[in-house]
Amino acid sequence: MSKAKFEIKRKCEICGKIFMAATLESRYCSRRCTNIAYKRRKVEKAEQERLQKIAESVPDARDYITVPEAVAMFNVSRGTIYRLIREGSIAAINVGQRLTRISKSTCIALFSSRNFTPPKVDLGDGIYNMNPDHCYTIGEISKKFDIDDSTVWAHIRKYSIPTRQIGNYVYAPKSEIDKLYSILS
Numbered sequence: 001m002s003k004a005k006f007e008i009k010r011k012c013e014i015c016g017k018i019f020m021a022a023t024l025e026s027r028y029c030s031r032r033c034t035n036i037a038y039k040r041r042k043v044e045k046a047e048q049e050r051l052q053k054i055a056e057s058v059p060d061a062r063d064y065i066t067v068p069e070a071v072a073m074f075n076v077s078r079g080t081i082y083r084l085i086r087e088g089s090i091a092a093i094n095v096g097q098r099l100t101r102i103s104k105s106t107c108i109a110l111f112s113s114r115n116f117t118p119p120k121v122d123l124g125d126g127i128y129n130m131n132p133d134h135c136y137t138i139g140e141i142s143k144k145f146d147i148d149d150s151t152v153w154a155h156i157r158k159y160s161i162p163t164r165q166i167g168n169y170v171y172a173p174k175s176e177i178d179k180l181y182s183i184l185s
């Protein structure tokens with residue numbers, strides 16, 4: 001890493017302190033903040049992996065899911081889910097004491113209309129072209145592969161396909177979708 005020719009003032013991403021960046025890549029003011037950032041990334045990665053495992057374990061055919069499964073599949077908090085249940089936006093049934101089940105298709109309809117990021121986008125494996133020219137809309141996928149929208153959404157969540165919302169449309173990269181359905185079909 002080469003030293004910057006000019007002094008660069010940066011705001012530390014951890015503590016917010018303004019510091020002189022030694023290199024163009026410097027993001028933290030001190031070794032201490034660098035370590036905190038590293039630990040946070042590790043914890044976040046482990047948490048995403050845990051959620052991914054839960055999301056993948058939900059069979060496509062099952063509509064009633066638990067709250068922890070909904071948290072994992074839709075990347076929303078337990079608090080949000082319970083609030084939506086209280087407000088009546090998500091129908092819930094109680095199977096025995098403390099065992100709440102909610103409708104997966106309702107969640108798909110609800111959360112797919114929002115601008116939210118999927119649980120995991122694996123940027124390590126490749127860079128996706130999210131330009132609309134290189135993407136399908138959910139409707140296009142459904143038409144091309146002859147599957148309904150909610151199944152498309154379930155697959156997008158389950159296989160962590162990156163999405164991007166522009167206006168009313170949600171886009172997913174053609175390369176990933178074509179690959180997915182060549183495997184699934």
Ligand SMILES: [Zn+2]
Nearest residue numbers: 012015029033
């Ligand atoms: Zn700092």
